[in-house]
Amino acid sequence: MAEISLADPPNTGTGFADLVRRHQSMVFSIAQHFLADRPAAEELAQDVFLQLHANLPNLKSEEHVKFWLRKVTAHRCIDYKRRHTLPQVSLEDVAEPGAPARSGDPFVERKLRQMVASLPEKPRMVMILRYQEDLNPDDIAEMLAMPIATVKSHLQRSLAMLREKITRAIGEVTI
Protein backbone atom coordinates (compact mmCIF):
# COMPACT_ATOMS: atom_id res chain seq x y z
CA MET A 1 0.00 0.00 0.00
CA ALA A 2 1.31 3.42 -0.86
CA GLU A 3 2.28 5.63 2.01
CA ILE A 4 -0.14 8.38 2.79
CA SER A 5 0.67 11.88 3.78
CA LEU A 6 -0.08 11.91 7.48
CA ALA A 7 2.01 14.71 8.80
CA ASP A 8 0.09 17.54 7.18
CA PRO A 9 -1.15 20.10 9.66
CA PRO A 10 -4.79 20.10 10.65
CA ASN A 11 -7.38 22.15 8.76
CA THR A 12 -5.61 21.66 5.46
CA GLY A 13 -8.13 19.10 4.24
CA THR A 14 -5.47 16.40 4.01
CA GLY A 15 -3.46 14.19 6.34
CA PHE A 16 -4.35 14.45 10.00
CA ALA A 17 -7.59 16.38 9.50
CA ASP A 18 -8.82 13.76 7.03
CA LEU A 19 -7.92 10.96 9.42
CA VAL A 20 -9.86 12.60 12.25
CA ARG A 21 -12.94 13.09 10.10
CA ARG A 22 -12.78 9.57 8.68
CA HIS A 23 -12.30 7.75 11.97
CA GLN A 24 -13.98 9.96 14.58
CA SER A 25 -17.20 7.94 14.67
CA MET A 26 -15.28 4.65 15.03
CA VAL A 27 -13.20 5.92 17.96
CA PHE A 28 -16.06 7.77 19.61
CA SER A 29 -18.42 4.77 19.27
CA ILE A 30 -15.99 2.29 20.82
CA ALA A 31 -15.55 4.65 23.78
CA GLN A 32 -19.27 5.43 24.03
CA HIS A 33 -20.35 1.79 23.87
CA PHE A 34 -17.73 0.77 26.38
CA LEU A 35 -18.07 3.61 28.90
CA ALA A 36 -21.78 4.40 28.39
CA ASP A 37 -20.88 7.97 29.36
CA ARG A 38 -21.02 10.48 26.51
CA PRO A 39 -18.83 13.29 27.93
CA ALA A 40 -16.21 10.78 29.10
CA ALA A 41 -16.30 9.01 25.72
CA GLU A 42 -15.87 12.33 23.89
CA GLU A 43 -12.92 13.34 26.06
CA LEU A 44 -11.27 9.94 25.71
CA ALA A 45 -11.75 9.94 21.93
CA GLN A 46 -10.19 13.42 21.69
CA ASP A 47 -7.21 12.24 23.73
CA VAL A 48 -6.80 9.28 21.36
CA PHE A 49 -6.59 11.66 18.38
CA LEU A 50 -4.12 13.91 20.21
CA GLN A 51 -1.97 10.84 20.79
CA LEU A 52 -2.40 9.95 17.11
CA HIS A 53 -1.12 13.39 16.13
CA ALA A 54 2.02 12.84 18.23
CA ASN A 55 2.53 9.37 16.72
CA LEU A 56 1.88 10.18 13.06
CA PRO A 57 5.51 9.77 11.95
CA ASN A 58 5.46 6.13 13.13
CA LEU A 59 2.31 5.17 11.23
CA LYS A 60 2.85 4.28 7.60
CA SER A 61 -0.52 3.42 6.11
CA GLU A 62 -4.24 3.97 6.50
CA GLU A 63 -4.70 0.37 7.70
CA HIS A 64 -1.96 0.86 10.27
CA VAL A 65 -3.68 4.02 11.50
CA LYS A 66 -7.02 2.21 11.78
CA PHE A 67 -5.46 -0.68 13.72
CA TRP A 68 -3.57 1.75 15.95
CA LEU A 69 -6.71 3.80 16.69
CA ARG A 70 -8.78 0.74 17.64
CA LYS A 71 -5.98 -0.65 19.79
CA VAL A 72 -5.26 2.61 21.63
CA THR A 73 -8.96 3.34 22.13
CA ALA A 74 -9.59 -0.15 23.50
CA HIS A 75 -6.70 0.03 25.95
CA ARG A 76 -7.54 3.56 27.05
CA CYS A 77 -11.16 2.57 27.67
CA ILE A 78 -10.12 -0.38 29.82
CA ASP A 79 -7.63 1.79 31.75
CA TYR A 80 -10.24 4.52 32.20
CA LYS A 81 -12.78 2.07 33.57
CA ARG A 82 -10.23 0.62 35.98
CA ARG A 83 -9.23 4.07 37.25
CA HIS A 84 -12.75 5.44 37.59
CA THR A 85 -15.07 3.54 39.84
CA LEU A 86 -18.19 4.23 37.86
CA PRO A 87 -21.39 2.75 39.25
CA GLN A 88 -21.96 -0.73 37.87
CA VAL A 89 -25.14 -1.29 35.92
CA SER A 90 -27.29 -3.89 37.58
CA LEU A 91 -29.50 -6.04 35.38
CA GLU A 92 -32.18 -5.87 38.03
CA ASP A 93 -32.41 -2.11 37.43
CA VAL A 94 -33.55 -2.66 33.89
CA ALA A 95 -37.17 -1.71 33.46
CA GLU A 96 -39.59 -4.39 32.35
CA PRO A 97 -40.97 -4.00 28.85
CA GLY A 98 -44.17 -2.07 28.49
CA ALA A 99 -44.88 -3.67 25.13
CA PRO A 100 -43.79 -6.84 23.36
CA ALA A 101 -40.32 -6.60 21.88
CA ARG A 102 -39.94 -6.68 18.13
CA SER A 103 -36.96 -6.91 15.81
CA GLY A 104 -34.88 -3.76 16.25
CA ASP A 105 -36.87 -2.79 19.26
CA PRO A 106 -35.17 0.02 21.26
CA PHE A 107 -35.97 -1.90 24.44
CA VAL A 108 -34.00 -4.96 23.31
CA GLU A 109 -31.11 -2.77 22.27
CA ARG A 110 -31.11 -0.95 25.60
CA LYS A 111 -31.29 -4.26 27.42
CA LEU A 112 -28.37 -5.68 25.43
CA ARG A 113 -26.32 -2.55 26.04
CA GLN A 114 -26.92 -2.85 29.77
CA MET A 115 -26.07 -6.53 29.78
CA VAL A 116 -22.85 -5.95 27.88
CA ALA A 117 -22.07 -3.06 30.25
CA SER A 118 -22.31 -5.50 33.15
CA LEU A 119 -19.50 -7.67 31.70
CA PRO A 120 -15.93 -7.32 33.01
CA GLU A 121 -13.71 -4.92 31.03
CA LYS A 122 -11.97 -7.30 28.65
CA PRO A 123 -14.96 -9.44 27.61
CA ARG A 124 -16.91 -6.21 27.17
CA MET A 125 -14.28 -4.77 24.85
CA VAL A 126 -14.15 -8.07 22.95
CA MET A 127 -17.93 -7.86 22.38
CA ILE A 128 -17.77 -4.22 21.24
CA LEU A 129 -14.92 -4.85 18.81
CA ARG A 130 -16.73 -7.95 17.50
CA TYR A 131 -20.15 -6.38 17.02
CA GLN A 132 -19.36 -2.72 16.39
CA GLU A 133 -16.27 -3.14 14.26
CA ASP A 134 -17.14 -6.60 12.93
CA LEU A 135 -13.62 -7.81 13.70
CA ASN A 136 -12.77 -11.50 13.74
CA PRO A 137 -11.24 -13.12 16.86
CA ASP A 138 -7.73 -13.07 15.35
CA ASP A 139 -7.80 -9.29 14.93
CA ILE A 140 -9.29 -8.76 18.39
CA ALA A 141 -6.64 -11.00 19.94
CA GLU A 142 -3.86 -9.02 18.28
CA MET A 143 -5.44 -5.71 19.28
CA LEU A 144 -5.94 -6.61 22.92
CA ALA A 145 -2.73 -8.66 23.17
CA MET A 146 -4.48 -11.83 24.33
CA PRO A 147 -4.58 -15.41 23.00
CA ILE A 148 -7.15 -16.18 20.28
CA ALA A 149 -8.57 -18.96 22.43
CA THR A 150 -9.28 -16.44 25.20
CA VAL A 151 -11.07 -14.13 22.76
CA LYS A 152 -13.21 -17.02 21.46
CA SER A 153 -13.94 -18.13 24.99
CA HIS A 154 -15.01 -14.58 25.99
CA LEU A 155 -17.29 -14.39 22.96
CA GLN A 156 -18.90 -17.79 23.58
CA ARG A 157 -19.42 -17.19 27.28
CA SER A 158 -20.76 -13.67 26.76
CA LEU A 159 -23.18 -14.83 24.06
CA ALA A 160 -24.40 -17.71 26.22
CA MET A 161 -24.87 -15.37 29.16
CA LEU A 162 -26.67 -12.76 27.05
CA ARG A 163 -28.91 -15.39 25.48
CA GLU A 164 -29.85 -16.79 28.85
CA LYS A 165 -30.43 -13.42 30.51
CA ILE A 166 -32.30 -11.85 27.65
CA THR A 167 -34.54 -14.89 27.37
CA ARG A 168 -35.18 -14.75 31.09
CA ALA A 169 -35.74 -10.98 31.06
CA ILE A 170 -38.09 -10.66 28.14
CA GLY A 171 -39.48 -14.18 27.92
CA GLU A 172 -39.90 -16.03 24.72
CA VAL A 173 -39.98 -12.89 22.61
CA THR A 174 -38.36 -12.84 19.20
CA ILE A 175 -35.21 -10.75 19.22
Place this chain on the structure above:
Amino acid sequence: MTKEEDTRNEITQLEEALHRTFRRQEAPPDFAEHVFAQVAEQNSLRHAAGDPWWKALSIPVIRWAAITATAASLVIGGIHYRNVPRERARGKAAKQQLMLALRIAGSKLQLAKARVNEINSPQNTNPRKNEEVKD
Protein backbone atom coordinates in the same frame (compact mmCIF):
# COMPACT_ATOMS: atom_id res chain seq x y z
CA MET B 1 -37.02 -27.68 13.67
CA THR B 2 -34.62 -29.52 16.00
CA LYS B 3 -33.50 -28.06 19.30
CA GLU B 4 -29.97 -27.57 17.93
CA GLU B 5 -31.30 -25.62 14.93
CA ASP B 6 -33.47 -23.64 17.28
CA THR B 7 -30.48 -22.69 19.44
CA ARG B 8 -28.41 -21.78 16.37
CA ASN B 9 -31.26 -19.63 15.12
CA GLU B 10 -31.49 -17.86 18.46
CA ILE B 11 -27.75 -17.19 18.49
CA THR B 12 -27.95 -15.77 14.95
CA GLN B 13 -30.83 -13.51 15.98
CA LEU B 14 -28.91 -12.45 19.08
CA GLU B 15 -25.83 -11.65 17.00
CA GLU B 16 -27.93 -9.60 14.57
CA ALA B 17 -29.41 -7.72 17.51
CA LEU B 18 -25.91 -7.11 18.88
CA HIS B 19 -24.76 -5.74 15.49
CA ARG B 20 -27.74 -3.37 15.52
CA THR B 21 -27.16 -2.38 19.15
CA PHE B 22 -23.48 -1.69 18.70
CA ARG B 23 -23.62 0.01 15.32
CA ARG B 24 -21.36 3.03 15.06
CA GLN B 25 -22.66 6.30 16.42
CA GLU B 26 -21.88 9.68 14.96
CA ALA B 27 -19.34 11.71 16.89
CA PRO B 28 -20.57 15.10 18.15
CA PRO B 29 -20.69 17.66 15.30
CA ASP B 30 -17.84 19.82 16.67
CA PHE B 31 -15.64 16.85 17.61
CA ALA B 32 -13.00 17.31 14.90
CA GLU B 33 -12.78 21.07 15.54
CA HIS B 34 -12.16 20.42 19.24
CA VAL B 35 -9.35 18.00 18.34
CA PHE B 36 -7.74 20.52 15.97
CA ALA B 37 -7.99 23.28 18.61
CA GLN B 38 -6.27 21.05 21.17
CA VAL B 39 -3.54 20.10 18.70
CA ALA B 40 -2.96 23.79 17.92
CA GLU B 41 -2.83 24.58 21.65
CA GLN B 42 -0.32 21.80 22.28
CA ASN B 43 1.83 22.97 19.36
CA SER B 44 1.88 26.55 20.64
CA LEU B 45 2.79 25.35 24.15
CA ARG B 46 5.59 23.23 22.70
CA HIS B 47 6.93 26.20 20.71
CA ALA B 48 6.72 28.44 23.79
CA ALA B 49 8.64 25.93 25.87
CA GLY B 50 11.30 25.66 23.16
CA ASP B 51 12.51 22.50 21.55
CA PRO B 52 14.81 20.22 23.53
CA TRP B 53 18.47 20.28 22.35
CA TRP B 54 18.31 16.81 20.80
CA LYS B 55 15.62 18.00 18.39
CA ALA B 56 18.43 19.88 16.63
CA LEU B 57 19.88 16.49 15.67
CA SER B 58 16.99 16.03 13.25
CA ILE B 59 18.72 18.64 11.00
CA PRO B 60 21.13 16.64 8.76
CA VAL B 61 24.01 19.17 8.87
CA ILE B 62 23.94 19.33 12.67
CA ARG B 63 23.58 15.57 12.93
CA TRP B 64 26.65 14.99 10.71
CA ALA B 65 28.63 17.67 12.54
CA ALA B 66 27.82 15.98 15.86
CA ILE B 67 28.79 12.56 14.48
CA THR B 68 32.08 13.94 13.10
CA ALA B 69 32.92 15.74 16.36
CA THR B 70 32.18 12.62 18.38
CA ALA B 71 34.28 10.45 16.06
CA ALA B 72 37.18 12.95 16.15
CA SER B 73 37.04 13.09 19.96
CA LEU B 74 37.12 9.31 20.13
CA VAL B 75 40.13 9.07 17.76
CA ILE B 76 42.09 11.80 19.57
CA GLY B 77 41.21 10.31 22.92
CA GLY B 78 42.27 6.85 21.73
CA ILE B 79 45.62 8.09 20.44
CA HIS B 80 46.22 9.98 23.66
CA TYR B 81 45.28 6.94 25.69
CA ARG B 82 47.70 4.76 23.73
CA ASN B 83 50.52 7.32 24.25
CA VAL B 84 50.08 7.56 27.99
CA PRO B 85 52.12 4.39 28.91
CA ARG B 86 54.89 5.38 26.48
CA GLU B 87 55.12 8.86 27.99
CA ARG B 88 55.09 7.36 31.45
CA ALA B 89 57.96 4.97 30.57
CA ARG B 90 59.91 7.83 29.06
CA GLY B 91 59.36 9.90 32.21
CA LYS B 92 60.49 7.01 34.40
CA ALA B 93 63.70 6.57 32.39
CA ALA B 94 64.40 10.29 32.58
CA LYS B 95 63.84 10.19 36.33
CA GLN B 96 66.27 7.29 36.70
CA GLN B 97 68.89 9.13 34.63
CA LEU B 98 68.41 12.20 36.74
CA MET B 99 68.77 10.19 39.95
CA LEU B 100 71.96 8.59 38.62
CA ALA B 101 73.32 11.97 37.62
CA LEU B 102 72.49 13.32 41.06
CA ARG B 103 74.16 10.36 42.74
CA ILE B 104 77.31 10.83 40.61
CA ALA B 105 77.27 14.53 41.25
CA GLY B 106 76.80 13.83 44.96
CA SER B 107 79.74 11.43 45.13
CA LYS B 108 81.93 13.87 43.14
CA LEU B 109 80.90 16.58 45.54
CA GLN B 110 81.81 14.39 48.50
CA LEU B 111 85.18 13.68 46.91
CA ALA B 112 85.82 17.36 46.26
CA LYS B 113 84.79 18.23 49.78
CA ALA B 114 87.13 15.61 51.19
CA ARG B 115 89.98 17.03 49.09
CA VAL B 116 89.15 20.54 50.23
CA ASN B 117 89.05 19.39 53.84
CA GLU B 118 92.33 17.61 53.33
CA ILE B 119 93.93 20.71 51.90
CA ASN B 120 92.51 22.88 54.63
CA SER B 121 93.57 20.53 57.43
CA PRO B 122 96.14 22.02 60.00
CA GLN B 123 98.90 19.78 58.77
CA ASN B 124 98.65 21.26 55.34
CA THR B 125 98.23 24.92 56.46
CA ASN B 126 101.91 25.27 57.80
CA PRO B 127 104.22 24.77 54.82
CA ARG B 128 107.35 24.90 56.90
CA LYS B 129 106.15 22.22 59.22
CA ASN B 130 105.24 20.20 56.21
CA GLU B 131 108.66 20.49 54.81
CA GLU B 132 110.06 19.31 58.18
CA VAL B 133 107.93 16.37 58.08
CA LYS B 134 109.07 15.63 54.56
CA ASP B 135 112.66 15.86 55.55
